Amino acid sequence: MFEFLTGSKNHFIGIDFGTSSIKVVELSYLNQKAKLENYGIVDLNWDSGNDHNSDTGASSYEQKLNSALRGLIEKMKLKNGSKAFVSIPGFSGIITLIEFPDMPEDDLAKAIGFEAHKYIPSSLDEVAMSWEVVERSQDVHPSAENAAKGGGKKIKVLLVAAPKKDIEHYDRLVSGVNFDVSAIELETFSISRSLVGADMGNFFVIDIGSRATNMILVEKGVVRVNRNIDAGGNEITTAIIDSMNISRQRAEDFKRSDKDLINTKGSALFIPVLDLIVNESKRILSSYMQKNNIEQLDGIILSGGTSKMKGLEQYFSAALGQSVSIGNPWSKIEFEPNLKPLVSQLGASFSVAVGLALRGMEEYKRE
Numbered sequence: 001m002f003e004f005l006t007g008s009k010n011h012f013i014g015i016d017f018g019t020s021s022i023k024v025v026e027l028s029y030l031n032q033k034a035k036l037e038n039y040g041i042v043d044l045n046w047d048s049g050n051d052h053n054s055d056t057g058a059s060s061y062e063q064k065l066n067s068a069l070r071g072l073i074e075k076m077k078l079k080n081g082s083k084a085f086v087s088i089p090g091f092s093g094i095i096t097l098i099e100f101p102d103m104p105e106d107d108l109a110k111a112i113g114f115e116a117h118k119y120i121p122s123s124l125d126e127v128a129m130s131w132e133v134v135e136r137s138q139d140v141h142p143s144a145e146n147a148a149k150g151g152g153k154k155i156k157v158l159l160v161a162a163p164k165k166d167i168e169h170y171d172r173l174v175s176g177v178n179f180d181v182s183a184i185e186l187e188t189f190s191i192s193r194s195l196v197g198a199d200m201g202n203f204f205v206i207d208i209g210s211r212a213t214n215m216i217l218v219e220k221g222v223v224r225v226n227r228n229i230d231a232g233g234n235e236i237t238t239a240i241i242d243s244m245n246i247s248r249q250r251a252e253d254f255k256r257s258d259k260d261l262i263n264t265k266g267s268a269l270f271i272p273v274l275d276l277i278v279n280e281s282k283r284i285l286s287s288y289m290q291k292n293n294i295e296q297l298d299g300i301i302l303s304g305g306t307s308k309m310k311g312l313e314q315y316f317s318a319a320l321g322q323s324v325s326i327g328n329p330w331s332k333i334e335f336e337p338n339l340k341p342l343v344s345q346l347g348a349s350f351s352v353a354v355g356l357a358l359r360g361m362e363e364y365k366r367e
Helices: 055-076 105-118 144-150 164-175 187-195 233-244 248-256 272-292 312-320 337-366
Strands: 011-017 021-030 033-043 083-088 094-101 127-138 153-163 180-186 202-208 213-219 222-229 299-303 324-326
Touching: 011 164, 011 187, 011 337, 021 055, 021 337, 033 055, 033 337, 055 164, 083 164, 083 187, 083 337, 094 105, 094 222, 105 127, 105 153, 127 164, 153 164, 164 180, 180 187, 180 337, 187 202, 187 213, 187 222, 187 299, 187 337, 202 272, 213 272, 222 272, 233 248, 233 272, 272 312, 299 312, 299 337, 312 324
Parallel strands: 011 083, 083 180, 202 299, 299 324
Antiparallel strands: 011 021, 021 033, 094 153, 127 153, 202 213, 213 222
């Protein structure tokens, strides 16, 4: 999404700055296959509160992140100058599809700059933007004006924008540990790449992070819809605490246990955030499927650290009326057989980090 110039190597590092942890994956590309070389995770268990909203707090918070990342990289023994691909949270940016009459690229760039004001609430000077034409089609009912200009042809442009200050923030963090930042992208694209890839079907991904939930509709490998709810795993934990009158640590243990707290008759917990996610998912899916005359998607995928919570697949399958599965970002990755239990345990929580490293590999193959 937001490019930087670096040299080519056949090792690629994905760095996922989550709100509760930093995850790092190193992949290599050998014999036309992606192989897991290294991975690491560090919990961000300090109480950040709201102190990073002030200038002093922002500096302190960034120092803590830098220290956590540096310690993780040293533990993983990653080399200085490695080629790193970095994510920023999906809720930090904007992804939208805009339709235009077909026009020359120079005119399109100007038109996008003009239209962007409608979708971006802040000054365009404060954001970094990228765009890509993802579809060209013939308007079956062109207006006389459009028909005269371009025969009624239409193009759809995927516009991506993120605050420059956020991009600079993560660039500083990674550059500060002597890595070459090759690209920074919204985690939405990393998730889509690792869980859907180039599959030509229609998929809906529900990525439940600790702070926020991303809902991503991917059509033929292209992100068509992206919505964010400012609620996620933390709210699920809080609901368990309130319902069972237990400590936060005990609630987190319950989330990771084999006990189904959601669907068990007579003892199922009421977790409001799940209803919120379901209702927004239904709204997105209903609108998309009606518009495109689709009766069923090719898959609905759960992702994020919370996706491993017992009973979530069953809950969302029943609520959405379609089979739901937990995503597997490791399906495209080779690893040593003795690592299979560990990789299975890591599961979809590494979707972003794996997707980032895969981007590096894909760019390397094109060079």
